[in-house]
Amino acid sequence: MSDLRDLYQELILDHNRRPRNFGPLAEANRSAKGINPLCGDKVTVHLQVEDGQVKDIRFEGTGCAISIASASVMTESLKRQTREDAVSLFERFHRMVAPADGVESDPPDMGKLAAFAGVRDYPARVKCATLAWHALRAALDGKEKAVSTE
Amino acid sequence: MxxxxxxxxxxxxxxxxxxxxxxxxxxxxxxxxxxxxxxxxxxxxxxxxxxRAVIRRVAEYYETENSNIHRGVHWLSETATRAYEGTRTAVRQFLNAAEEREIVFVRGTTEAINLVARCYGGARLQAGDEVVISAMEHHSNIVPWQLICQEKGAVLRVIPVDDHGDIVMDEYHRLLGPRTRMVALPHVSNALGTVNPIKQMIADAHGAGVPVLVDGAQGVPHTRVDVQDLDCDFYAFSSHKLYGPTGVGVLYGKASLLEEMPPYQGGGDMILSVSFEETEYNVLPYKFEAGTPNIAGVIGLGAAVEYINALxxxxxxxxxxxxxxxxxxxxxxxxxxxxxxxxxxxxxxxxxxxxxxxxxxxxxxxxxxxxxxxxxxxxxxxxxxxxxxxxxxxxxxxxxxxxxxxxxxxxxxxxxxxxxxxx
Structure with missing residues (x-):
């Protein structure tokens, strides 16, 4: 059994208590909402994308500690990244929390996002950790409709 | 611990x-x-x-009695039919319903409510009519009514709930009006644990000439239900919350109301005769039990009722x-x-x-x-x-x-x- 502290690391508890980049974004030119119909969690990601670069990013919504902290750290990690870097980071993050074929890996250069590696031991919580990322992906793709984790 | x-x-x-x-x-x-x-x-x-009694009974059915019901003249079919109908008798006694034909087997509480909304509401509701539910409903006692109200141009009215999680009775009485055609209420709230005063609420609705459906999913497992004493018109519950198998539920309905309702689904078992011109529907309760039912599940529910009766x-x-x-x-x-x-x-x-x-x-x-x-x-x-x-x-x-x-x-x-x- 993995220790709960592996899941609820101090960094995660801190970002849940004080989410960074939280609120609307006046200059946003893309937004997308992620919904987890199972628990009712809702996260909207606002992006200001210029010349293929994430110039600014903020998020709003309600959810559990894992989904809020994940959204918060995501926004910190993506500022001033290119669209391609953002997509690549999404894929590495997804591989870290939901290892394909059960092969665990710790992708390089995850920075603070590495704190979420413990989520892979709690399969029911993977959707919480990836909710904001799915909304990000939809916003980057310019999708209007809310994306669902289901 | x-x-x-x-x-x-x-x-x-x-x-x-x-x-x-x-x-x-x-x-x-x-x-x-x-x-x-x-x-x-x-x-x-x-x-x-x-x-264990329920698990064993289901296994026993598959091992020694498995066959389709109401069809074969062979021994296995007769045995399975007897066991299936035995559950109907047990449920009738458990709910103190007047007649066995008032006990309809469905897939669960959700299907029972959909059946009543579709067949009773569908036949009765007209534009401007009203259906009254409460603010503490499970989605399955909201959405079926919403669907039929939208279709018929009827209006869904909601009785408010106070800060304790109790129904505001004065508001309920105010909502019972000349256009009210149906009241649907939970016996016990699945989100708050409130036990509603349904006997009184049923009497109030009847005073206004309105029938009442009780969502008993959280009621039946936790309290004695006597449908004749309550005088409810419909009562719905699920087997799996009563220690029985999943995929089985019960709709109790007063025979007079069930009689006048059109069938829910068409298929086998719900007919007396079929030609391409006309179909004569079967009698209650079979009119509402189209197709091969969850036989093992119903028999398992019988074992669950027996278990509860013993406790x-x-x-x-x-x-x-x-x-x-x-x-x-x-x-x-x-x-x-x-x-x-x-x-x-x-x-x-x-x-x-x-x-x-x-x-x-x-x-x-x-x-x-x-x-x-x-x-x-x-x-x-x-x-x-x-x-x-x-x-x-x-x-x-x-x-x-x-x-x-x-x-x-x-x-x-x-x-x-x-x-x-x-x-």
């Missing part, structure tokens, strides 16, 4: 009380550990565990009332806990939040302690909206739960509180 302690904490039982130690031994699933801790199953409002539903109810009262009191004293719903009469469950810690985080922490609770909106989003919370934790109890499990839950919550408070 361990299983041994569970047994030793039991005190001398007064007459007519449940022997919970023995009851627990009837449920194989309870004798296991989860994450190294004894399983504490407090998600009974979602589904109850199955006693005595009154003994089960008084045991559960004691545990749930203890839970409400014990949890209210845990730092950070706020009960959602403090109704005048409570049954079977306690819903609560822990400070601003999200219910899902609590669910994960409790799971690590071997404790199974439900976290989320409980398919009752309007209730969450009413009480201003995104989700709650719900601990729900059955005949096999004991006070020591409430203590384990309280300890788990204190652990969650410490983790999130960083102390």
């Amino acid at each position: 361990n299983v041994k302690q569970l047994k030793t904490t039991e005190q001398k039982r007064p007459e007519g009380c449940l022997d919970v130690t023995r009851v627990r031994e009837d449920f194989p699933v309870l004798c296991q550990t989860v994450h190294g801790k004894p399983l504490v199953y407090l998600d009974n409002a979602a589904t109850a565990q199955k006693p 005595g539903i009154e003994a089960v109810a008084s045991h559960e009332d004691r545990v749930v009262a203890y839970a409400a009191e014990r949890l209210a004293s845990v730092p950070g806990v706020r009960l959602v719903g403090t109704p005048g009469r409570r049954a079977s469950l306690v819903s609560f939040v822990l400070g601003d810690v999200h219910a899902h985080d609590i669910g994960t922490i409790l799971d690590q302690e071997g404790i199974a609770v439900r976290t989320g909106h409980h398919c009752a989003m309007p209730v969450m909206e009413r009480f201003g919370v995104p989700a709650t934790v719900r601990a729900s109890f059955a005949c096999y739960n004991v006070e020591a499990e409430v203590d384990a839950l309280a300890d788990g919550l204190e652990k969650a509180w410490r983790l999130f408070r960083g102390v």
Whole structure:
């Protein structure tokens, strides 16, 4: 059994208590909402994308500690990244929390996002950790409709 | 806490009380550990565990009686038909319905409500008519009515709920008007634990000439239901919350109402004769049982009713009332806990939040302690909206739960509180 502290690391508890980049974004030119119909969690990601670069990013919504902290750290990690870097980071993050074929890996250069590696031991919580990322992906793709984790 | 302690904490039982130690031994699933801790199953409002008698009865059917019912002249079919119809008799007695043809087997409470909304509502409702429900409904007693109201241009009216989680009776009386055609109410709220005064509410509706459907999903497992005494027009419940198999439910309906309703689905068993020009429908209850039903499930439900009868539903109810009262009191004293719903009469469950810690985080922490609770909106989003919370934790109890499990839950919550408070 993995220790709960592996899941609820101090960094995660801190970002849940004080989410960074939280609120609307006046200059946003893309937004997308992620919904987890199972628990009712809702996260909207606002992006200001210029010349293929994430110039600014903020998020709003309600959810559990894992989904809020994940959204918060995501926004910190993506500022001033290119669209391609953002997509690549999404894929590495997804591989870290939901290892394909059960092969665990710790992708390089995850920075603070590495704190979420413990989520892979709690399969029911993977959707919480990836909710904001799915909304990000939809916003980057310019999708209007809310994306669902289901 | 361990299983041994569970047994030793039991005190001398007064007459007519449940022997919970023995009851627990009837449920194989309870004798296991989860994450190294004894399983504490407090998600009974979602589904109850199955006693050995039910599991064995279903296996026995498949091993020795499996065949289609109401069809064959062979011995197996006759045996299976007898067992299937035996459940109808048992359910009729259990609900004290007047006649067996008033007991219709369906897939669950949801299907029973859909059947009434579609067949009764569909035939009766006209533009401008009104259907009255309450603000504490499960989605399955909202959406079927919404669908039929939209189709017919009828209006859905909602009785408000007060801050305790009780129905506001004055508002209910105000809503019963000349255009009201149907009232649909939960016997017991699945999100708040409120026991509604349905007998009085049914009498009030009848005073206005309006029939009443009772969503009894959370009622039947926890209290004696006498449909003739209640005088309800329809009563719906699910087998799986009553220790029976999933995929089976019961719709009780007064024969006079069921008679005048059109069939729900077309198919085998619901007809007397079919030609390409015309079909003559079968008599009650078969008119509403199209296609091969969940035979094993219905037979399993019969075993579940027999099991409850042996324990005595009154003994089960008084045991559960004691545990749930203890839970409400014990949890209210845990730092950070706020009960959602403090109704005048409570049954079977306690819903609560822990400070601003999200219910899902609590669910994960409790799971690590071997404790199974439900976290989320409980398919009752309007209730969450009413009480201003995104989700709650719900601990729900059955005949096999004991006070020591409430203590384990309280300890788990204190652990969650410490983790999130960083102390």
